[in-house]
Structures are given as C-alpha cells and as structure tokens.
Amino acid sequence: MEHTDPRHDDESAFGARIHAVLSPASPIQSEEFLFGRDEQLERIRRCLMAPGRQVFIYGERGVGKSSLANAAAAAWQSSDKPPLQVSCGRSDTFSSVVGSLIRATQTEIDGTITTRKEAKVSAKLLDVGGQIEITKPQARDPADIEGAAYRLDAAFSAYSSKTIAVIDEFDLIVDANERNRFAELVKALGDRKSSVKLIFTGVAAVLDELLESHGSAQRQFETIELERLPYQARIDVVKAALNYFFVFADESVTYRIASVSNGFPYYVHLLTEHLLWAWYGDKQSHDISLPHLHKAFAGATGAVHAGLRQPYDKATKGRDQAAFVLWAAADAFDLERTTDAIWLSYSQICETLEVPALDRAKFTGQLRKLREPSHACILEQTPERKLHRFQESMVRGYVRMAAASRGIELDDQQFDPPPQALVHAPRFSKRKRWIDTSRFIPNMSRDKR
Numbered sequence: 001m002e003h004t005d006p007r008h009d010d011e012s013a014f015g016a017r018i019h020a021v022l023s024p025a026s027p028i029q030s031e032e033f034l035f036g037r038d039e040q041l042e043r044i045r046r047c048l049m050a051p052g053r054q055v056f057i058y059g060e061r062g063v064g065k066s067s068l069a070n071a072a073a074a075a076w077q078s079s080d081k082p083p084l085q086v087s088c089g090r091s092d093t094f095s096s097v098v099g100s101l102i103r104a105t106q107t108e109i110d111g112t113i114t115t116r117k118e119a120k121v122s123a124k125l126l127d128v129g130g131q132i133e134i135t136k137p138q139a140r141d142p143a144d145i146e147g148a149a150y151r152l153d154a155a156f157s158a159y160s161s162k163t164i165a166v167i168d169e170f171d172l173i174v175d176a177n178e179r180n181r182f183a184e185l186v187k188a189l190g191d192r193k194s195s196v197k198l199i200f201t202g203v204a205a206v207l208d209e210l211l212e213s214h215g216s217a218q219r220q221f222e223t224i225e226l227e228r229l230p231y232q233a234r235i236d237v238v239k240a241a242l243n244y245f246f247v248f249a250d251e252s253v254t255y256r257i258a259s260v261s262n263g264f265p266y267y268v269h270l271l272t273e274h275l276l277w278a279w280y281g282d283k284q285s286h287d288i289s290l291p292h293l294h295k296a297f298a299g300a301t302g303a304v305h306a307g308l309r310q311p312y313d314k315a316t317k318g319r320d321q322a323a324f325v326l327w328a329a330a331d332a333f334d335l336e337r338t339t340d341a342i343w344l345s346y347s348q349i350c351e352t353l354e355v356p357a358l359d360r361a362k363f364t365g366q367l368r369k370l371r372e373p374s375h376a377c378i379l380e381q382t383p384e385r386k387l388h389r390f391q392e393s394m395v396r397g398y399v400r401m402a403a404a405s406r407g408i409e410l411d412d413q414q415f416d417p418p419p420q421a422l423v424h425a426p427r428f429s430k431r432k433r434w435i436d437t438s439r440f441i442p443n444m445s446r447d448k449r
Helices: 011-021 038-048 065-076 094-105 145-159 176-191 204-213 215-220 231-244 251-261 265-280 290-303 306-316 320-329 339-353 360-369 393-405
Strands: 054-058 084-087 113-123 126-136 164-168 197-202 221-225 379-382 387-390
Touching (some): 011 231, 011 265, 038 221, 065 164, 094 176, 176 215, 306 320, 306 393, 320 387
Parallel strands (some): 054 221
16 A cells, blocks of 8 residues: 655644654653553553552653553543643642642632622611622642542542542652651552552652651552663664654664663654654655664754753763763663773773773773762762762763764663674673674764864
C-alpha cells in the first residue's frame, strides 16, 4: 500500500505528527507509547486492586517515573473523567498538596458564597421587610490526617466512578515532616478501606525516609523501582516513531540513538524528534541515514534544556581536557565508575582524537576539579567506594550527546549491534567495544586541536 510522503505536510502539521508519538518535553500519557515497562504496569494494576494500597515509583531522575505513573493512572481511571495530578514544588506542604487534589475534583465549594434570606422585624405596629446575608467561609486545605482522609474519600467518590491521582516529584517537598505526614494519610486511608488511589513518584532516599517514619504504613505501599530503559525498549521507541512516518532508517542509526541515550527516555525522544526534522529538511533522500543522525546530534545538543546544559558548559568552557575527562566518565552504562576505568576511557578518547593526553597525575587533578564549584560540581565521589558519578544523572546523557556531536562514540554495556553494520575495534578495555570510524566518527580531523 502506497503512503503519502509526510514531508509534503506543512511544518506545523509535520510537527504535530512528531509529537503524537514522541514526548521529549512532557511525560507520556498513554500505555500505547510507553515501551519497556510492561512488568511495572502489571504490578501497579494488580496492586491497585487491593483496598487501601497505594503505589510509590522511585528511581534516578529522568528514568521515566512520571510517564509510568501517568500511563498507569490513565489505564486505571474510569472513562468518565481524566486522572487527577499534582506536581509538587519546594513551597508545598501536606495540606497544600491534599487541598490541590480536593480542589481538582471540583466537588467541594471553594470560595465565599453569600445567600440571602427574607427577614421581617416588627416595630410596634410597623412591619419592616428586609434581607440578611449568610456567608459560608472559604473551604480550607485540610490540616489534620483524619480530616484529609475523610475529604479525599468523599471528593474522589464524587469525582468519578473510579478515581486515581498522581502525586508527582514528591521529593521536591522540602520539609521532611510534611512529606512524612503522607505515611500517616496512607495508613488512615487503609484503615478506612478507602477507594482513594494514589501514585507517588520520587527518589529512593525520600521513599526510605517515608517508610521509616511510620512503620505500620509500609504494608499500604507497593514500591516500584524504575531503572533506565532497557536496550530493546529504546530501539522500540525509535522504530515506532519511524513506522508512524512510514520511513526506513539504517540499523546503525537506530542503534546509535539507543546507545547515546544511555537509557534515559528523554534523550531517546529528543534525538528521534531531531532525526525526523533532519529528514523533513532533506526532500531528496527517501530513507534516513547517518548524515541525518549527525544533524540530529547537533540539533538535540542545542535543544537540551538549560538545567542539563549549564553544568557541562561551565565545566568545559575553554577547557578541552575537562570535556574529554567528562566524556570518559560517561563512557559506560554504569552510573558510577572507578578512577582507573575513567583513565582508560580518557586515554582511548585522546588517542581517537589524536590529541596529547594528560599524564596520570594531571588527569587525577582534573578529575578532582570537576567536583569543585569552579567546575559546577558536575561530578561527585562516593567516599566509601571511591567511585565517581555525575551529580545529576541526566547530565551524563547530555555529555554523551556532546561527545557524539564531536564524532566520539561512547560505550554502552548493553550495545548489541548487528555484525554486518559494525566491525570490532580493539581498545584498551577488556570489555566488548564496537566502533566503525568510517561510519560513527566522521571528519575526525576537525576535532584536532
């Protein structure tokens, strides 16, 4: 069956097509476009069937916790209304979050209501007619646990036939005491055998603290650890988008995006978005190939939001060696690396770029500087194990894209390329490493500095 080339669409229509299947700027809202999370979705679905049980999804920032929560909520919520959601902020408290959920149901009167009643006053033989006003005070955010449980129960029951809410980025609530009150709330909802269903997202440290604050609430929480996307799921995201546009891409393009993303969904979606825009701008090519990918790397690197880009820019501005060390720190699937492992990667990168490498002592000094404020504290070290990691895990994905835009392919331990597309190149590391300089590191001479 012949399909119309989507590149014949105007730019806005083509952009709408892209964002129908890709979500680089917002969480995924449907199971249809959520890949690699079937096991977690099944656990959540079965957990929610138990009265009084709630869900807490935890993991590194950027692994897709919000997308999983939203997709699971959409699957559970009855069709008469959309799921409820509140995104936590630094100024939020227990009362403000619960109050936001109650107001979102629009089942309580919020605001000052004035009613008028007729009144008569008799003065001697003279009847005087008039009106008196009765004012109902504004509904307040619940302050106590039992009141919160009661009002949530009533509001959720009135909102729809089956109601669920997502409490996203729970760890952003600054006050630990305020966060820990939610353990009491969950316990109270469980005791009431309430139909209220909540899905929390946050980091592991906050979850541990929450469970420790109220031991008896632990049985009311189903905890779901979410890791970065497995390799096949990353490929599935790219292929699903390409299939939506009826376009074929070289296998090495798909695998390269999967590898560079390092398992962070944001980068898979962002790179695929820019890949499609590069193809849109090239009306002469029928299929997607490596030149389109090179443009995607350049475009996506510039499009990454400032919070991820700024630490790298501060650490590397005018400091090529700092950039090479950071690339080396990101040269693995592992989030944490030893000094020796980073040193080996750094040596390989300098050899590939044909630039002089620092000696081991100066390299160690550079690694130390990357943990200092002058270099945005972009790296940190775990004292007990002497391992280095990026202070913000998602920054390493940006670092990998920055390296790719300079023609350097960093390693990913789950990389399993098709043998016909790639050749094996010996490297210092004993781990399996794949590289094809003619395909993946074009125009290396431009990087000689």
